[in-house]
Amino acid sequence: MITGKNYIGNLLSSIGNTTYKTFNPQTNTENGVLFHEASGIEIEQAIELASEAFVTFRDVSGTKKAEFLNEIANEIEGLGDELIKTYCLESGLPEGRAIGERGRTVFQLRSFANLVKEGSWVEATIDTADLNRQPIPKVDIRKMLIPLGPVVVFGASNFPLAYSTAGGDTAAAFAAGCPVIVKSHPMHAGTGELVAFAIIKAASKTGMPNGVFSNLNSSGIEVGAKLVKHSGIKAVGFTGSIRGGRALYDMASQREEPIPVFAEMGSVNPVIILPEAAKSKGAEWAKTYAGSITLGSGQFCTNPGLILGIKGNELINFIEVLSEEIVKIEPTCMLHPNIISAYEIHKAKMLAQKGLQTTATFEKEVPKNYGRQAITTVEGITFLKNTNLHQEVFGPFSMIVQCENVAQLEEIISKLEGQLTGTILGENDEVKKYTKVVSALQNRVGRIIFNGVPTGVEVCAAMVHGGPYPASTDSRFTAVGTESIKRWVRPFSFQSWPNELLPNELKNENPLGISRVVDGKITTHKL
């Protein structure tokens, strides 16, 4: 049962007076439950509990943290239909998507459980002493990664499960040994409360300290701002708009003690279609991209919003087929009236830009809150001169840039803002002729794709979901995959420390059997 209250550690609490409701975009009506925004006192309580919990949680073994993470996954599955139903009522997304995203969420939790149970992720590095070294003896130094402290995670509007309450950020922070305070996304506060309940239950079952998790409701920006500015918070995870992410980054960097903000923000995910590919597979790619652009109403950070090619009949043909294909697809419901209204405003602003032509737009009647897809095209020189054309239109919208020649294509790529992904559609032999274009693209993105679509972000160790600003606030880290644990840790050295007092990861005996770098060699052996 959803109560509308906050979880301050393991206690439900609702002492604040501000309330709000979630919204069903399919029926265009409010949902029933009244949610209580967290008050200043509740925020302080949650942070105090998290700080206390950190003192013990940071030393919890990998095995125990794995139990906790696996139990969260089990408890989320145990929520059954209520979770799926609530997810759909609060997002307008279909049941299949809800089930798929739940699968991704529990997969992420279990991936992090496996990572910390195995244990080598701490990058244990040992440089042994050399008492005979001249001119001074060499001391014994041992290093490993340790958690930063309490972390604030902001729920994402477009991933009510996989990048919200128990999503990638939270799972990675728990795995690292950091308590988490979630600032629940107001659009799906009920989904958030259900998942929070699952986390609280799992924490209690596996003996985690009270305060290892709190869930705070809020429909405005005050709760998030208070959290980010509080000296008890040591890092922040966010997925959302450039405006929102930058505001949090600014708050965090202006603190007396600045803290890292990992904000995964906007991206138009440029796709380059090379001439040979446009010629031989243009129609095929057009069909594939019609699907990618409209997937989930285009509400993905990896949605292909920008396609670049070199002027010619092949590119014209690609644009024509893409335009035909995209209007065949039935529009779908967007997440919230605010999202569809932002989509319509940004789309209209874009369409008003000089030199932009619309080649396709879905014209038929659609239900309220459904997003009508659109395809536009523009000359390379116009795109170069007007950076307004570089902005993201969050929704089922894409723009094809017709470049004069390879040099112009390269210039455009090199002047693009930072992006999450870049894609090359080309024939194998063809790509070799465009090394400069590929090199320029590599310099602007976090992930580069060959003959595929940017939508679909695999959860694995080799994934980079992040990129040069404004794709993310810190390109040195990924937000997806097991390596995202690195955001919440720092390296720590023990010098000449007694063996029996070292953490297990660094003891001579290597009791955990993890991979370590000992005097420059990777080994699982004891010293």
Added chain:
Amino acid sequence: MITGKNYIGNLLSSIGNTTYKTFNPQTNTENGVLFHEASGIEIEQAIELASEAFVTFRDVSGTKKAEFLNEIANEIEGLGDELIKTYCLESGLPEGRAIGERGRTVFQLRSFANLVKEGSWVEATIDTADLNRQPIPKVDIRKMLIPLGPVVVFGASNFPLAYSTAGGDTAAAFAAGCPVIVKSHPMHAGTGELVAFAIIKAASKTGMPNGVFSNLNSSGIEVGAKLVKHSGIKAVGFTGSIRGGRALYDMASQREEPIPVFAEMGSVNPVIILPEAAKSKGAEWAKTYAGSITLGSGQFCTNPGLILGIKGNELINFIEVLSEEIVKIEPTCMLHPNIISAYEIHKAKMLAQKGLQTTATFEKEVPKNYGRQAITTVEGITFLKNTNLHQEVFGPFSMIVQCENVAQLEEIISKLEGQLTGTILGENDEVKKYTKVVSALQNRVGRIIFNGVPTGVEVCAAMVHGGPYPASTDSRFTAVGTESIKRWVRPFSFQSWPNELLPNELKNENPLGISRVVDGKITTHKL
């Protein structure tokens, strides 16, 4: 021969009108050469050259980068006596220190050469495709670390060689594949120019692109500010004061595209002397610490400025012996009149704090610019209440805090600002009784030392030189040791990329024979 000019790539340049000279603190006179501050035009030229150089330098192989780094080390050694003489004239430091620091500098360069020649540092990670996976096929994803772009390095006043022109920051950035623009430290601009010449010569000998390195002179803050604010610069390295580091951090975080600033700043490096150790080895530790506090006139970021113990005769005895020992040591010359004047001002401010008692100060006549050491003591409750007492006094100064009991000791530690190091002096069995104190200390520092001194920072893979703010601006990275290369790189993914177009680090054949994580297993094998 020192010209007083800037290196804009491989050309000497002096079009600006502002000039300054370096200073010999031993003779209290200016040195002869006139240095030309870099003008706005020269700054632009250096950045443009660095950006152009990055296009090729980022793809230079590990073997070639190793040649470059080793050649810089050779060229620095080839500078011979002129370098050592200039170093001493510009710093007032003795020849032995100059020779030792040159040794550390070339060791660092060669360590990074070995790291990139071997090649596994890029953390190559491969997740192979699984076309049969349900519900959708798994794509092939391969990740490695790639360089960020042109980096600005600020020379440090207290390390004219090891943390300046070709110091740790520069060596790590070159190793990563980033061009470097050094903002030379005005106190040792001649030493800087000689080393810059060595770098330029090495770059030319090993075929590195022009612009991979520039050296800009300046005695004020404008040149540094212009560099940090420029969109062509992608990261910053700094060693110095909290005020200076924070100013750069603020500039960098307020840019349209914020960039990482790795500033290694202030630290008082708390040392805890436990009762049993004070009893059995108090006099011995006192003598050792008298040496550590005065080493290099206390001008080290790891200088032990704060010693904490529990009230009692043993601690009194420790303070007495330390006070006796420290006045036996002859004061030495500090780096510059500005440094000695800052030392005297901060020391006087500290001595004026209520409740602080001076137990030792060097009273005899000393030459101008020599730093007189001082030892002070204060009650735990006074230290807790007055955070002015927590500030660093850069120089041969230390404060002993007499805590009422273990609880107060723990409270003080937990309320300390972030520190580079923390040290425990204790008998082996004794430490086990102080797990909470040790745990609190661990949470405030980057490196913890058992029965040793914090001065002396080993250059190795397991070293962490950094820590919670304000010890550094980003505790997630170290400034010393081969792992410091991580500051200048970001992870990058290739998805479904043709094998022949992948970088060697990620090709199926593993032509470099590096360690890689393939489907979760560490291996040097080919796929």
